[in-house]
Amino acid sequence: MSLNEIKDNDGARKKRMRVGRGIGSGKGKTGGRGVKGQTSRTGVAIKGFEGGQMPIHRRLPKRGFNNIFALDWNEVSLGRIQTAIDAGKLDAGTAVTQAALVEAGVLRRAKAGVRVLGGGELKAKVTLEVAHATKSAVEAIEKAGGTVTLLASKAKAGETAA
Numbered sequence: 001m002s003l004n005e006i007k008d009n010d011g012a013r014k015k016r017m018r019v020g021r022g023i024g025s026g027k028g029k030t031g032g033r034g035v036k037g038q039t040s041r042t043g044v045a046i047k048g049f050e051g052g053q054m055p056i057h058r059r060l061p062k063r064g065f066n067n068i069f070a071l072d073w074n075e076v077s078l079g080r081i082q083t084a085i086d087a088g089k090l091d092a093g094t095a096v097t098q099a100a101l102v103e104a105g106v107l108r109r110a111k112a113g114v115r116v117l118g119g120g121e122l123k124a125k126v127t128l129e130v131a132h133a134t135k136s137a138v139e140a141i142e143k144a145g146g147t148v149t150l151l152a153s154k155a156k157a158g159e160t161a162a
Helices: 078-086 098-104 135-143
Strands: 074-077 114-117 127-130 147-150
Touching: 074 078, 074 098, 078 098, 078 114, 078 135, 114 127, 114 135, 135 147
Parallel strands: 074 114, 127 147
Antiparallel strands: none
């Protein structure tokens, strides 16, 4: 068998209906468009059009605000960090950074910076170098004997990440 002998299974590719090719074709004359009216003509694209009535997307109120400058953080809990240390994926002796968390599989990809949340229990003495940490997370880390270093995130250069 060669490439020029390969063919699809029967019925795998259905031929399209050719419209407007005479009454014998089954889709002749108006070609499935009905009789008269706007949609029987060419150049009609009325997706949100409701016949002159105020469209629903304009009747409904706008809600909220979308901040285009908002930073997308990698949020990780203390429990997830402890699980990674217990599994041997993270070394508690070295500084835990965003790159180390990605390499350990705790985070899928690096974003604007890491925000440590206080959920879960931390037993290991770790040094964290992150962009942001909650008060409860900082307390739990310092209680376990570790330290937290807050880095300047990818935010504006002069800002402090707190």
